[in-house]
Each structure stands twice: as C-alpha cells, then as structure tokens.
Amino acid sequence: MSEKVFPKDFMWGAATASYQIEGSPLVDGAGSSIWHRFSHTPGNTYNGDTGDVADDHYNKYKEDIALMKELGLKAYRFSISWPRIFPYGKGKINEKGVDFYNRLVDELLKANITPFVTLYHWDLPAALQDLGGWTNRDIAYWYTDYADYMFQRFGDRVKNWITLNEPWVMAFVGHFMGEHAPGMKDLYASFSAVHNQLRAHSKTVKTFREENIKEGKIGITLSNTSHDPAADSQEDIDAARLAHEWSNYPLFLNPIYKGDYPKGIKEHVSEFLPHNYENDLEEIKEKIDFVGINYYSGDLVKTDTKSFLGGKTVERGLPKTEMGWEIYPEGFYKILKGVQEEYNPKEVYVTENGAAFDDKVVNQEVHDEKRIEYLKQHLEQALRAIQNGVTLKGYFAWSLLDNFEWAWGYSKRFGIVYVDYKTQKRIIKDSGKWYSQVIKNNSFEF
Numbered sequence: 534m535s536e537k538v539f540p541k542d543f544m545w546g547a548a549t550a551s552y553q554i555e556g557s558p559l560v561d562g563a564g565s566s567i568w569h570r571f572s573h574t575p576g577n578t579y580n581g582d583t584g585d586v587a588d589d590h591y592n593k594y595k596e597d598i599a600l601m602k603e604l605g606l607k608a609y610r611f612s613i614s615w616p617r618i619f620p621y622g623k624g625k626i627n628e629k630g631v632d633f634y635n636r637l638v639d640e641l642l643k644a645n646i647t648p649f650v651t652l653y654h655w656d657l658p659a660a661l662q663d664l665g666g667w668t669n670r671d672i673a674y675w676y677t678d679y680a681d682y683m684f685q686r687f688g689d690r691v692k693n694w695i696t697l698n699e700p701w702v703m704a705f706v707g708h709f710m711g712e713h714a715p716g717m718k719d720l721y722a723s724f725s726a727v728h729n730q731l732r733a734h735s736k737t738v739k740t741f742r743e744e745n746i747k748e749g750k751i752g753i754t755l756s757n758t759s760h761d762p763a764a765d766s767q768e769d770i771d772a773a774r775l776a777h778e779w780s781n782y783p784l785f786l787n788p789i790y791k792g793d794y795p796k797g798i799k800e801h802v803s804e805f806l807p808h809n810y811e812n813d814l815e816e817i818k819e820k821i822d823f824v825g826i827n828y829y830s831g832d833l834v835k836t837d838t839k840s841f842l843g844g845k846t847v848e849r850g851l852p853k854t855e856m857g858w859e860i861y862p863e864g865f866y867k868i869l870k871g872v873q874e875e876y877n878p879k880e881v882y883v884t885e886n887g888a889a890f891d892d893k894v895v896n897q898e899v900h901d902e903k904r905i906e907y908l909k910q911h912l913e914q915a916l917r918a919i920q921n922g923v924t925l926k927g928y929f930a931w932s933l934l935d936n937f938e939w940a941w942g943y944s945k946r947f948g949i950v951y952v953d954y955k956t957q958k959r960i961i962k963d964s965g966k967w968y969s970q971v972i973k974n975n976s977f978e979f
C-alpha cells in the first residue's frame with residue numbers, strides 16, 4: 534500500500550445526530566426528549582437556542598442526501614430519535630416516526646450510501662427521565678426493547694448498528710457537570726448511568742445476535758481525549774492514566790472485553806459504582822463487532838490532590854479550535870493505537886473527528902482552510918495507525934452539516950457543509966470540496 538493511500542474499500546463517511554439536525558421535535562406524534570426539555574429551560578443553552586428547527590432535516594432529508602451523493606460519501610452515520618418511535622419511551626409506537634426513518638434509509642440506499650445507525654445519541658424520551666432515566670436499572674430493558682424493534686423494522690436494510698454514542702458524555706456531562714441534559718450534578722447518578730448504559734448495550738448486543746441480522750454488525754461509539762502527563766513524573770503519569778481510564782474507551786471496553794472496570798476506577802472511585810455492580814459484569818461482557826472511536830483533541834494532565842481523580846488540565850500552548858480544544862493530531866494516533874493494543878478489536882471505525890472554526894460566507898463560498906488543515910493532519914495520523922496495525926475500516930467526519938451544538942446552540946460550526954439558519958440554504962465549504970477529493974483519491978494527498 535502506497536504510504537499515502539488508504540486501504541481499498543475504506544469507508545469514507547460523515548456523521549450527524551437526530552436532535553442536532555432534524556428539527557420538528559414534536560411533529561407527527563413524536564414524544565418530547567430530555568434535550569427538548571433541557572434546551573427549552575432558560576439558561577441552559579447559548580442564546581436560548583433549541584433544536585426546534587435546527588437544519589430542518591426532517592423536511593430537507595432528500596436535499597441533504599443529494600449533497601452527500603455530490604460529496605461522494607460512501608457511508609452516512611445518523612441517529613434515530615427514540616421518542617419519535619416510542620413517544621413515551623415504551624409501549625405505544627408512532628408509525629409516522631418509523632416512516633420518517635424508513636424514507637431516510639430508502640433514500641440513502643437509492644443514493645448507494647451505506648447507513649450507519651446510532652440507536653441513541655442523547656435524546657432520551659422525557660417520559661423515561663420521569664422514571665429516573667439512566668439511573669433506573671429498568672432502562673436496560675426499555676432500551677433493549679426499543680433497539681430490538683429497530684432491528685426488526687430496519688435490519689433488512691441497515692447492517693451497521695451503534696448502540697450508544699459517547700456514554701461517558703451522557704453520564705458525566707449530563708449527570709455530574711450538569712451542562713447537558715438531564716442537567717444533574719450527582720456523581721453517584723453518573724456512575725449509575727455508566728453502569729446502566731453498559732447493561733443496556735450488552736443486552737441489546739445479545740438481542741441483536743438473536744435477531745440474526747444477515748451480515749449485521751454492532752458496536753459502540755466512545756469519546757476520547759488524549760491525556761498526556763504534564764511532566765515525566767510518576768504522579769503526573771498516574772494522573773494522566775487515571776484520566777484516560779475514566780474519560781476514554783477503557784471505562785466501557787474494560788467491562789465489555791475483560792469483564793470488569795479499569796483498575797484505577799476500582800481503586801479510586803468504586804464508592805460511586807452501584808451497589809453489587811459486580812453481579813452484572815458477566816452479562817456486560819458481550820462480544821461486539823467493532824469499536825467506534827470519537828476523537829477531537831488532547832490535553833496535558835498535572836497531578837492535583839484537590840481535583841477530581843487527582844489531576845487537572847494545564848496549558849501547553851497548542852493551537853485551539855473555536856471550542857477551545859487543543860489541536861493535537863498525535864493524540865489521535867495514540868488513542869487508535871492504544872485501543873488496538875489494549876483490546877484488539879476486530880474492527881475500528883472513527884465515528885467522529887472534526888473541528889469548529891469561525892466560518893464566514895464570502896460570495897457564497899466558505900474558505901475554511903483551518904478545517905482542511907485539521908482534517909488532513911488527523912487523516913495522516915489515521916493512516917499511520919493503519920500502517921501500525923490498527924484495524925481501522927472507516928472514518929466519519931463530524932459533521933456533514935453545521936448543526937445544534939448542544940449547550941453551545943448554533944454558535945459553533947463543525948460542518949463540512951455550511952448552513953444559513955435564516956434561509957436553511959446549504960453551502961459546501963472548501964473543506965467539503967477537499968474531503969470529496971480525499972474520497973475520490975482514497976488519499977489526503979492529491
């Protein structure tokens with residue numbers, strides 16, 4: 534393989550999520566979600582932004598799929614909104630919600646674009662939150678029933694399934710930091726959410742196997758930040774390792790592949806894990822077909838006895854994106870190489886990688902050179918990982934479209950396609966044109 538060309542059949546895609554792009558959150562019988570409630574609660578999002586309209590993808594999906602085809606995408610990762618299907622999370626089914634995703638999937642297949650479906654990207658039915666949400670052990674059954682129904686309705690056409698998007702963010706940004714829905718600040722609730730998401734994930738994988746989806750594959754998508762020790766001291770090395778075990782793939786892959794939480798978690802924060810969690814570990818240890826890796830940035834960790842887990846982030850003067858996240862491509866390689874060395878997954882997909890920059894429209898064009906540079910630097914590291922034994926099979930740029938960036942609302946743009954929220958006009962950015970050439974050449978050098 535030439536040193537700049539990706540393997541044949543490498544799956545080039547782009548990713549989105551239901552609440553971030555669809556709009557119409559309560560239309561056609563859909564139930565409310567925790568993000569509908571959270572964004573409608575004053576003070577929770579920048580400028581009071583909500584997902585009420587977003588990119589109006591619920592109505593513009595055909596136009597957006599035509600854009601994907603124009604870009605030459607091989608695959609498209611999107612999420613299904615659980616409350617569109619089960620307005621109350623369980624029980625009554627909303628056929629109009631199922632119909633939207635039927636039309637979306639059929640249009641993708643017509644465009645010869647492979648669907649990768651995320652079953653849960655944070656928009657929990659609000660009715661289930663009223664029953665405790667991810668802190669209620671019964672959610673493992675509610676979620677598995679929802680997922681099983683999706684397998685039955687779409688498994689004939691959708692062959693690639695992701696159970697959960699970034700369970701760490703759901704658990705800690707949503708239940709400890711309070712910056713995401715459901716807006717809780719309770720560390721015990723956070724670890725309960727970790728544990729119940731793992732239970733839900735593994736029960737769903739078992740059900741997926743029983744449904745025997747022809748050529749079907751199922752995995753999980755995990756958030757990752759490359760944590761480096763600030764100094765070559767044992768205390769900084771230990772602090773960085775603990776941050777890795779807590780906030781990156783080990784927190785979930787250790788139970789899934791090795792049947793227990795990481796050593797550092799058990800040594801330092803086992804008090805927050807649910808009572809008798811050990812009883813569930815055997816069931817959680819369930820083989821998956823691929824690991825989804827999300828990567829955006831890295832940070833430097835210094836020992837600090839006053840901080841949670843004994844470490845704090847310190848500056849190292851690297852360039853940053855509009856999110857204030859370091860641009861650290863080497864960290865991408867470290868995360869990819871690390872997951873292969875620590876768990877040796879059959880397949881790895883980069884399910885999200887991208888950056889927010891201050892994009893401006895000039896004469897109906899968006900010259901986002903910084904994003905092209907970011908993507909190129911990270912693709913170089915992805916190819917380096919493949920050349921060093923990582924079973925990387927595909928890459929999904931985050932995101933196809935500028936969209937609702939959670940608590941940041943519409944103030945941060947990650948898309949390779951610009952969205953004018955006043956007119957809903959789409960403009961392919963220079964990065965989208967560049968990415969289209971990457972796909973055509975199967976290389977970032979052309």
Ligand SMILES: OC[C@@H]1[C@@H](O)[C@H](O)[C@@H](O)c2nc(CNc3ccccc3)cn21
Binds near residue numbers: 553702756827829885
């Ligand atoms: O922030 C960009 C994207 C976001 O739009 C996606 O929905 C989500 O999957 C996503 N995860 C990260 C990385 N992790 C993260 C950490 C703290 C807060 C929010 C996201 C970035 N992104």
